[in-house]
């Protein structure tokens with residue numbers, strides 16, 4: 001028997017409290033009982049994002065909230081700058097194009113982050129920008145993009161919104177939109193919020209709210225105005241993902257009990273353990289500015305990453321591969337959400353075994369030792 005351990009950057013493992021909540025008999029949503037749970041959950045989301053403003057939940061995967069961010073706050077022809085540094089940057093671009101926005105596609109080599117001078121150049125020649133769209137953590141390349149600089153740039157313009165996909169950063173970092181200067185922040189359930197897929201979440205600022213009346217793009221299911229009216233009173237416009245919301249109430253409690261400072265620190269240590277162990281084994285990281293949600297690493301020359309993933313699975317570890325031109329070249333190891341320190345020792349150990357079995361000249365235990373040292377020095 002081999003146990004399968006999930007180390008993919010979404011979905012991620014579920015805590016027992018969440019599994020228990022999901023296993024309960026369903027309740028009806030048009031009841032005071034559900035309203036009470038919904039309002040509790042909404043308040044916890046506000047705590048997570050350190051805001052008193054509206055934080056909406058949609059029954060959809062994360063992409064639904066991305067679409068909501070476009071159709072509720074923009075108009076056809078609006079000029080937007082997309083920081084496109086990977087698969088999900090491409091999604092902002094494609095969504096913008098789908099709804100007729102005037103997209104400036106700032107393409108960045110996968111694994112790198114944006115260049116501040118380039119952003120300044122784009123902004124200088126396009127002072128009429130209505131939005132800057134970015135991933136906080138670009139999961140396809142495991143790269144973190146700094147938001148503060150973009151927030152300052154956005155504020156310097158007449159009427160520009162900073163739109164952030166925080167799908168793999170909320171619950172890993174303290175992502176406080178009001179402090180950072182984010183106008184629209186979206187996230188999804190199946191990452192650091194430690195739930196199955198099916199819920200997406202959207203925050204919008206006071207500045208963004210002013211756009212709601214002006215936006216004429218078609219919307220029905222993803223209407224922020226319709227949902228806002230209902231959700232502030234503990235109901236949703238359509239049938240909500242009842243059990244996922246009940247489970248979110250539990251997972252947010254775990255996050256708030258840990259505390260956002262501790263949570264951020266734990267993710268930093270998990271990421272450091274993984275990254276430093278990979279480097280100790282002589283492997284090269286993909287990202288020049290890695291995110292603490294997952295680590296992307298090249299397999300050595302001559303070892304196909306997808307075959308390597310199958311080898312890892314035989315040992316009991318499921319990691320993700322690369323997308324598009326990175327397919328067969330990298331593996332991605334998650335450490336967001338329900339992970340602790342020994343989990344990382346486990347995955348590093350499995351990688352050492354798989355490297356050895358593939359004939360790579362590996363000093364067994366070198367990566368594990370590095371991860372252990374980081375644990376000892378930090379916890």
Ligand SMILES: Cc1ncc(COP(=O)(O)O)c(C=O)c1O
Pocket residue numbers: 009010061062063064088135137138139140165166167168188197
């Ligand atoms: C950064 C980022 N954005 C968007 C998405 C798309 O979310 P979903 O697959 O839930 O629609 C993902 C999913 O992996 C992601 O990691």
